[in-house]
Amino acid sequence: MNEDKSEFLKGTLDMLILKVVALGPIHGYAISQRIRQISREFFQVQQGSLYPALHRLEDRGWLRADWKDTDTGREAKFYSLTAKGRKQLEAEMRTWEKLSDAVALILRTAE
Amino acid sequence: MNEDKSEFLKGTLDMLILKVVALGPIHGYAISQRIRQISREFFQVQQGSLYPALHRLEDRGWLRADWKDTDTGREAKFYSLTAKGRKQLEAEMRTWEKLSDAVALILRTAE
C-alpha cells in the first residue's frame, strides 16, 4: 500500500483474500489484482503483505494450494477455499457487519 | 477486548476515541465506557489499549489533556479535541467511508 493508505488493510486482508478465492481458484498475483480492481484501486495489496497472508491462511487450513499452469502457460500456485475456509469467511463477514454497524453507531452520535 | 473480538479494533480505535472526545471533554476511563455503551457492548476497550492510545493522540497534537475533578470529586485527566484533532477526525471518517465502501464492493461481488 502507498503511504496514504498504509493502515487500511488492518484486519480485513484475510477476509478479502478468502472472498476473492471463494469466487473460484486463483493464484496469488491475480488475487492482488482482483482486489485492486474490484475495490476500484482502493486496496493495493503489496507482495510483502500478500504472500505471508496466503501462507498464513493455508497453514490455518482455510486455503488449499495447487501448482497449475496459467492461461499463459506459466506455473502458478492456485488457491482454493476449503470447507473450513468457507466457514471462516462467513464468520468474518458476520463480524465485519457487526463491526461496521458498531462504528456507524459511534460516528453518527450527535453531540 | 475479549478473545472473540481480539482483532476488532484494528485501526479504528483512534477514530473512535477522537469522535467520543469531540462530543465534549471527557476523561479516559469514561471514554472507554462511552465507546462500549454507544456500540452496544461491541467494543470493549482494554486499559492496555486505551491509555497508550490516548498518549499517542496527545503526542500527535490531536488531543489536549487537563487534570480536573470529576462529578464524584476525584481527579481525572480530561481530554479535549484540538483543532488539529478535529481535522484528523474528519479525515479518518472520510477514509473510513471509503474503506467500508471498498470492502462492501468486494464482499458483494457475486460469483
Next chain:
DNA sequence: TCCGTATATGTAGATATTCTACGCATCGTT
C-alpha cells in the same frame, strides 16, 4: 471497621499484522 467492587491512570512484554525493500525467474515486446 473491613472487604470487595467500581473508578481512574498507568506500564511491561508478548503477539500479530502490515510495510518497505529486497531477490529470483520467466515471458513478451520493442
Next chain:
DNA sequence: AACGATGCGTAGAATATCTACATATACGGA
C-alpha cells in the same frame, strides 16, 4: 539486448493491540 509485467518469495522494521500487572481512591454492605 533491454525492459516491464508476471509470479513467488523472504528479512527486518514499524506499529497497534492484547494480557497481565501495579497503584490509588471512593463507596456500599457485612
